[in-house]
Amino acid sequence: MAITSANQLELLQTAEAVAREKLIDPELVVQAMEDSLARAAKSRYGADMDIRVHIDRKTGRAQFTRVRTVVEDEAFENHHSELTLKDAKAYLADPQIGDEVKEEVPPVELGRIAAQSAKQVILQKVREAERDRQYDEFKDRAGTIINGTVKREEYGNIIVDIGRGEGILRRNEKIGRESYRPNDRIRCFIKDVRREARGPQVFLSRTAPDFMAALFKMEVPEIYDGIIEIKAVARDPGSRAKIAVISYDNSIDPVGACVGMRGSRVQAVVNELQGEKIDIIPWNEDQATFLVNALQPAEVSKVVIDEDASRIEVVVPDEQLSLAIGRRGQNVRLASQLTGLDIDIMTESDESARRQAEFAERTKLFMDSLDVDEMMAQLLVAEGFTTLEEVAYVEIDELVSIDGFDEDTAGELQARARDKIEAANQAALDAARSMGAEDSLIDFDGLTPQMLEALAKDGIKTLDDFATCADWELAGGWTTDNGQRIKDNGILEPFEMSLEEAQTLIMTARVLLGWVDPADLETESDEDAVEGEEDA
Numbered sequence: 001m002a003i004t005s006a007n008q009l010e011l012l013q014t015a016e017a018v019a020r021e022k023l024i025d026p027e028l029v030v031q032a033m034e035d036s037l038a039r040a041a042k043s044r045y046g047a048d049m050d051i052r053v054h055i056d057r058k059t060g061r062a063q064f065t066r067v068r069t070v071v072e073d074e075a076f077e078n079h080h081s082e083l084t085l086k087d088a089k090a091y092l093a094d095p096q097i098g099d100e101v102k103e104e105v106p107p108v109e110l111g112r113i114a115a116q117s118a119k120q121v122i123l124q125k126v127r128e129a130e131r132d133r134q135y136d137e138f139k140d141r142a143g144t145i146i147n148g149t150v151k152r153e154e155y156g157n158i159i160v161d162i163g164r165g166e167g168i169l170r171r172n173e174k175i176g177r178e179s180y181r182p183n184d185r186i187r188c189f190i191k192d193v194r195r196e197a198r199g200p201q202v203f204l205s206r207t208a209p210d211f212m213a214a215l216f217k218m219e220v221p222e223i224y225d226g227i228i229e230i231k232a233v234a235r236d237p238g239s240r241a242k243i244a245v246i247s248y249d250n251s252i253d254p255v256g257a258c259v260g261m262r263g264s265r266v267q268a269v270v271n272e273l274q275g276e277k278i279d280i281i282p283w284n285e286d287q288a289t290f291l292v293n294a295l296q297p298a299e300v301s302k303v304v305i306d307e308d309a310s311r312i313e314v315v316v317p318d319e320q321l322s323l324a325i326g327r328r329g330q331n332v333r334l335a336s337q338l339t340g341l342d343i344d345i346m347t348e349s350d351e352s353a354r355r356q357a358e359f360a361e362r363t364k365l366f367m368d369s370l371d372v373d374e375m376m377a378q379l380l381v382a383e384g385f386t387t388l389e390e391v392a393y394v395e396i397d398e399l400v401s402i403d404g405f406d407e408d409t410a411g412e413l414q415a416r417a418r419d420k421i422e423a424a425n426q427a428a429l430d431a432a433r434s435m436g437a438e439d440s441l442i443d444f445d446g447l448t449p450q451m452l453e454a455l456a457k458d459g460i461k462t463l464d465d466f467a468t469c470a471d472w473e474l475a476g477g478w479t480t481d482n483g484q485r486i487k488d489n490g491i492l493e494p495f496e497m498s499l500e501e502a503q504t505l506i507m508t509a510r511v512l513l514g515w516v517d518p519a520d521l522e523t524e525s526d527e528d529a530v531e532g533e534e535d536a
Helices: 005-022 026-045 112-139 209-219 254-259 261-272 287-294 318-325 327-339 348-370 374-382 388-393 396-400 407-434 449-457 463-467 471-475 499-512 518-535
Strands: 050-055 062-071 082-084 100-105 145-154 157-161 166-169 185-194 201-205 228-236 240-247 277-282 302-306 311-316 342-347 477-481 484-488
Touching (some): 005 026, 166 185, 209 240, 228 327, 240 287, 287 327, 311 348, 327 342, 348 388, 348 407, 407 449, 463 499, 471 499
Parallel strands (some): 166 201, 311 342
Antiparallel strands (some): 157 166, 185 201, 228 240
8 A cells, every 4th residue: 555646635534534433633633644654664664763754734645754863973873863963964054963854755655564553553543532532521520410321231330321432330329229221311420530541431420419419400590500509418329318508698598499389399309319308408507506407307405516526416305216316327327427427316314314323423422532411412513513623623602602501611622622632643643653654754744643644554654655645645536437437545535635735745745855846846836827827
């Protein structure tokens, strides 16, 4: 096959046809042809030669050019692709290092093998261009809904024709009871688009919470216009879902707008999701109020939030317990996903029993420690005193204000409490020393005798040991493993030490030991302050 005038124009026509079929730029196809012809020419003239091919975009004429680069004499290695300055003067008037000398060479005759090789190069280039086109088209559509046609099923995964490409709907991304046959119409959410060796992969989903949010955006104009915002979505695909919405226009009810006239808007979403029941909940900045809404239809009597642990305790009437938990824990699980909090649910009777147990425990503490009768101990607990330290160091007026307490009684109680605390401190200090705690740690400010005893029990006996600790080892914390929050118990957590306090103590110890320069801490503090101002 020779590149003659008879088939020169055919090259451009072929390029146009391929580009039109593959929906890619014709220029990419022509460049692929140039590369393939250049490769064939090298096999004819020699692999060491730099042969380039240019196809005229108007006439289709292929021009074969041999290119040699001008190099310094001492760098000259390959006479096929390089020229010295001296030799280059025969071709260029004033040759410089790096200049290129081009000579046209006769077109090559493509044999069967060379023609097949050229065809493979063109196909490969076209395939790469097609993949790039597909990736560029779909990468910006991630996070949107797309309509497609089912092509086939492979190992439970559905291959979907999405126009200029294919998408894959994996088994775990299908709503449980759904089944599809070839040529069925399907609506999916583009969850992710990735470049892979086999080409761009478009991953679809019908179970993603964002799919429901996108459906509501299509059905509710106020969401599309930004008047109403979807703040959170939690789904149990195919069964039940909760969606939290807020309106930025006081005249528009966000729940009513999402439900629509006679439920038309929400029903359209329900039908698309195979009958999935949807609870539409008004979002609220106050966590407790938001949670009460999220647990609907159950009624909530009381909410207690532990912000440090990101946990929330909900008290419901006894008859509302099963409704609050839901079938197989569905209602509380969705409410937890919606709020981002771990939720503990208890009945009013359980909470009452717990309060009574705590009351009895604190009453016994004061009876044993202060050597008072049950009535006086109960009066202290009823007034909100929970520890000996509170009794010992509170303003005496607070004790005198309790019915039946005078100044002498209050003074005697405080003296007994202080004596008990000092005795307990000395016992804890003696225990810490007996376990090997050294003065470097005992003399360190910020640690109580009880803390020193707890540290010594855990093998932390010197200031060096303490300085190597991590903040969570002292204060405790939470880690997430496979979506489950796991509690990490801290050595000093029983003493209500926060992460910030633990960080401060550890850094102070490192400064005292000379491990950290105080100036570095000041610099970091200044940088944090600047970043905070910029964020504000």
